[in-house]
Amino acid sequence: MNKVNVAIIGCGGIATGKHLPSLSKIEQVEIIGFFDIFPASAQKAAEKFGAPGARVYDDYRELLADPTIDVVHICTPNDTHAEISIAALEAGKHVMCEKPMAKTAADGRRMVEAAKRTGKKLTIGYNNRFRADSQHLKRVIEDGDLGDIYFAKAHAVRRRGVPTWGVFLDEEKQGGGPLIDIGTHALDLTLWLMNNYEPKVVLGTAYHKLSRKENAANSWGPWDPEKFKVEDSAFAMIVMKNGATIMVEASWALNTLDTKEAKCTLCGTEGGADMQDGLRINGEKHSRLYVNQMQFEAKGADFYEGKKETMQDKEIRLWINAIINDTEPVVTPEQSCVVSEILEAIYESNRTGKAVYFD
Numbered sequence: 001m002n003k004v005n006v007a008i009i010g011c012g013g014i015a016t017g018k019h020l021p022s023l024s025k026i027e028q029v030e031i032i033g034f035f036d037i038f039p040a041s042a043q044k045a046a047e048k049f050g051a052p053g054a055r056v057y058d059d060y061r062e063l064l065a066d067p068t069i070d071v072v073h074i075c076t077p078n079d080t081h082a083e084i085s086i087a088a089l090e091a092g093k094h095v096m097c098e099k100p101m102a103k104t105a106a107d108g109r110r111m112v113e114a115a116k117r118t119g120k121k122l123t124i125g126y127n128n129r130f131r132a133d134s135q136h137l138k139r140v141i142e143d144g145d146l147g148d149i150y151f152a153k154a155h156a157v158r159r160r161g162v163p164t165w166g167v168f169l170d171e172e173k174q175g176g177g178p179l180i181d182i183g184t185h186a187l188d189l190t191l192w193l194m195n196n197y198e199p200k201v202v203l204g205t206a207y208h209k210l211s212r213k214e215n216a217a218n219s220w221g222p223w224d225p226e227k228f229k230v231e232d233s234a235f236a237m238i239v240m241k242n243g244a245t246i247m248v249e250a251s252w253a254l255n256t257l258d259t260k261e262a263k264c265t266l267c268g269t270e271g272g273a274d275m276q277d278g279l280r281i282n283g284e285k286h287s288r289l290y291v292n293q294m295q296f297e298a299k300g301a302d303f304y305e306g307k308k309e310t311m312q313d314k315e316i317r318l319w320i321n322a323i324i325n326d327t328e329p330v331v332t333p334e335q336s337c338v339v340s341e342i343l344e345a346i347y348e349s350n351r352t353g354k355a356v357y358f359d
């Protein structure tokens with residue numbers, strides 16, 4: 001396959017801000033199909049990004065029935081990810097679905113099963129793995145420089161960054177707040193860097209504290225406390241089967257200055273790493289403690305920065321390559337499903353007040 005026909009289901013911000021611009025840069029890709037529950041959004045996206053003759057569909061099932069479409073990108077609210085992804089796989093399409101994989105772990109498992117059964121590729125939009133610092137750190141870890149990683153933190157902390165547009169505050173559609181929205185990125189990054197997908201026990205808490213505030217200061221405008229149905233912050237401790245501990249911190253609103261998003265801290269037997277002020281790798285060599293601090297943005301530097309590929313462009317390019325070359329995508333459905341299993345366990349632990357044990 002050297003020409004790939006792509007269609008988009010859900011033409012909101014993540015489609016027009018990430019998927020469509022990145023797909024447009026790939027020579028082998030033609031964007032030929034568009035669907036949104038708001039037809040005007042699909043029409044607008046088709047006019048801007050569509051190949052000549054691109055179609056706007058009235059129904060996503062009609063789009064899936066089009067045999068000329070090879071790949072479908074799904075950018076809809078969380079509660080529709082499983083239904084649309086499974087239908088697309090069953091229609092013979094390769095699927096990239098936005099994060100999180102699904103609203104529930106059971107839906108995630110059904111998506112994994114559908115990908116296996118149909119033999120089609122399924123990936124999830126965990127774009128932070130494709131950031132320059134993440135990619136570098138992954139190689140450092142694969143070289144063994146951190147040794148055995150036994151303590152980690154997954155950071156997704158905003159001080160006042162509540163997404164007040166779209167359906168982010170809707171529990172029914174999204175399945176949760178900052179934990180499932182941005183905690184999911186930080187946790188995916190942490191598990192991938194640790195290459196550890198076997199949780200043993202999860203203890204979690206979630207809060208509805210600042211969400212109650214009227215006229216709150218917020219980067220995206222004040223929220224309506226009546227409509228803020230999801231948690232404003234959530235925290236967890238995960239113990240993995242090999243004994244490693246992971247702490248998760250996720251907030252859209254929290255009274256802290258220590259904000260970090262889609263980042264992690266890793267501590268291993270040979271060295272450690274954190275994504276603070278660039279990437280900092282620390283360790284001990286020749287009986288001395290060292291810190292190696294790297295910047296991946298040469299901002300303001302007085303030299304040519306080189307041709308820069310954004311993490312989103314890299315993510316989408318490698319995904320299309322995996323289809324063309326018939327190789328496994330970087331983000332696998334099995335890995336993404338473990339993220340969803342853990343997120344669900346954190347919410348469940350918060351509800352019951354008990355730790356959740358995995359088999």
Ligand SMILES: OC[C@H]1O[C@](O)(CO)[C@@H](O)[C@@H]1O
Nearest residue numbers: 161162163168181182185261
């Ligand atoms: O919080 C709203 C949204 O903002 C992002 O971080 C993108 O910048 C997404 O991952 C998230 O869904």
